[in-house]
Amino acid sequence: MGATSYISSGIIEAYVSGLASSQEREELEAAMAQYPEVAAEYQSCQHDMEQYIIYQSVTPPATLKEKLFSQLDTEETARANGTYVDEDAIPETPVRKILVSSAWRWVAAASILLLAGSALLNYNLFTRYNDAQQKLEALAVSNSSLAAETNTYRTRLEQAEENLHIVQDPSMKTVKMPGTKPFPTALATVYWNQTSKEVFVMVNNLPQPAPDKQYQLWAIVDGKPVDMGVFETGTDAKIIQKMKSVNNAEMFAVTLEKKGGSPEPTLDQMYVAGKI
Amino acid sequence: MESAFTYTESELIQGLKAKDQKVFSYLYDRYSPALYGVALKVLNDESNASDCLQEVFMKIWRNIDRYDESKGRLFTWMLNITRNTAIDTLRSKAHKMDQKIQDIGDDVHLYTGNLAVHPSVDHLGLSKVLEKLTKEQRIIIDLAYYKGCTQEEISKVLEIPLGTVKTRMRNAIIQLRNLLKLV
Numbered sequence: 174m175g176a177t178s179y180i181s182s183g184i185i186e187a188y189v190s191g192l193a194s195s196q197e198r199e200e201l202e203a204a205m206a207q208y209p210e211v212a213a214e215y216q217s218c219q220h221d222m223e224q225y226i227i228y229q230s231v232t233p234p235a236t237l238k239e240k241l242f243s244q245l246d247t248e249e250t251a252r253a254n255g256t257y258v259d260e261d262a263i264p265e266t267p268v269r270k271i272l273v274s275s276a277w278r279w280v281a282a283a284s285i286l287l288l289a290g291s292a293l294l295n296y297n298l299f300t301r302y303n304d305a306q307q308k309l310e311a312l313a314v315s316n317s318s319l320a321a322e323t324n325t326y327r328t329r330l331e332q333a334e335e336n337l338h339i340v341q342d343p344s345m346k347t348v349k350m351p352g353t354k355p356f357p358t359a360l361a362t363v364y365w366n367q368t369s370k371e372v373f374v375m376v377n378n379l380p381q382p383a384p385d386k387q388y389q390l391w392a393i394v395d396g397k398p399v400d401m402g403v404f405e406t407g408t409d410a411k412i413i414q415k416m417k418s419v420n421n422a423e424m425f426a427v428t429l430e431k432k433g434g435s436p437e438p439t440l441d442q443m444y445v446a447g448k449i
Numbered sequence: 450m451e452s453a454f455t456y457t458e459s460e461l462i463q464g465l466k467a468k469d470q471k472v473f474s475y476l477y478d479r480y481s482p483a484l485y486g487v488a489l490k491v492l493n494d495e496s497n498a499s500d501c502l503q504e505v506f507m508k509i510w511r512n513i514d515r516y517d518e519s520k521g522r523l524f525t526w527m528l529n530i531t532r533n534t535a536i537d538t539l540r541s542k543a544h545k546m547d548q549k550i551q552d553i554g555d556d557v558h559l560y561t562g563n564l565a566v567h568p569s570v571d572h573l574g575l576s577k578v579l580e581k582l583t584k585e586q587r588i589i590i591d592l593a594y595y596k597g598c599t600q601e602e603i604s605k606v607l608e609i610p611l612g613t614v615k616t617r618m619r620n621a622i623i624q625l626r627n628l629l630k631l632v
Contacts, residue, residue: 183619191532192593192600192618219525221626225590226528230482231489233502238477241503245470245510 176208185215189222194274336375336413344368348425350447356380359444363390363425364413372416374427376406379444382429389430391438392422401425403434424448458523465513473510480524481506484531490595491535501538505531536597581628586621593618 179185184201187193193201205212251257339345344367352359360377374390382388390401401416426446428438456464456475464472484505488498508530516526579587585607592598592606604611 183615186619186622187593187600187615190590190593190618190622191597192603192615194600218622218626219521221629222594222622223524223528224629225625226487226594227483229490230486232482233485234495234499237499237503238474238481241477241506242470242474244503244507245473248507249468 176204176210179204179208179211180214185211185218188215189219332411336411339364339366339373339413342366346449348447348449350425350427350445352445353443355441356444361427361445363447365419365422365425365449370418370420372401372419373413374401374404374416375413376404376410379406379427381407385432386429387432387434388427388444389434389438390416391426391428392419393424393426394419394422396423398426398438400434400436403430403432422449459518462513462516462518462523465509468510473506476509477506480527483524484527487528487531487595488535490591491532491539491597497538497542498535501535502531505534508534532594532597539597582621582624585617586624589614589617589621590625 179201184193184197184204187197188201201211201215205215248257340347346365346367348363348365350361350363359379361379362375362377364373364375365371372390372392376388379388387403388406389403391398392401393399399419399422401419404410404414404416424446426438427444428435428440429442429444430439456472461472461476465476481502485498485502488501488505489495492498492501505527509527512530516523520526582590589603589607592603598606600611600614603609603614607614607617609617
């Protein structure tokens, strides 16, 4: 911009009236350093502005001068005593503007929007995180119950394999025990290993006993009943249960006895019996 | 304490820098009406303006070493201190935009002027100047100078487009300068 356009741009008038922004002030100061005619025009304009200000002079209250000099004396005494604390430096620049530049206002507005957006996003993510957490917990629960089921099945399978193993043993002798006259539908099977003399019993069909009762297996050896132990029935019981061993027997039978078993069989409670 | 003689500007500055209280007293007598006029127009309250003026002269006394003759006249420097101090006071009193506008409307000093009893002031000259300035021209100058309004604020107060604020200010000051030539 040339000197003439500076002079006619209104920037000098803005400067002397205090209206110029800090950027405009810097521009004009640079222009004054460059063009003497701009500096001269500024001087003249500033002088007239000051004349306008002087025209509006008002004599201050008469007591003010005394107050001022009394403050000045106090301060100078303090300064001489070395107790004076230097007060704020005066700002040399013309009045600061309150309004920030529009660019900064946009930045501020954008920041607020970003903050609001971020808060919303955080809320969303937090909600989703909570959902995910709950789902994860539910999955963990169902996973552990699945694991427990799997364990149950594995145990059952192992038992079944073990049972199969017992049954498949070539030295195993199968003794079928059909129901007696009072219990015609009852059925149980004894597996007797001829080599190891181990005895196993399998319940095919026996009624569920009262809680204080248990079935007891007997071996008839030389015409006399020998206790082979009590066994469980029902779904929780092993399919094939190991009993006491016996070297030889003519017959096996099952009676219903009090819980824990009896030393002698209760003959009218004999459910099944089978000869070898 | 009234001084009977005058100093040149450079004598004044030298005396102040030497912390000569006689020179300071002269400075007060000579310039306090102009500076008080500024404080009063900014603050529109005699008590606040008195406090402000006292603070201004203390700043002048303390900071005279910072005054740089090459950057402008002593009076310009003192006016800047006065205007800045008064406008800072105005703002610290949490004056809002509305208040500023109302102040302009209520300001008795702004239009009628509780005019100076200072010998250097030509009452007739002032009233001539002010009569020939339109109300809008005075307001735009006074809002900027005495109330420290920005271009944006003036645009809102006077309900004129932001882009025309500087042009109107230029026209107002050109008119003011032309009138001053006639005084």
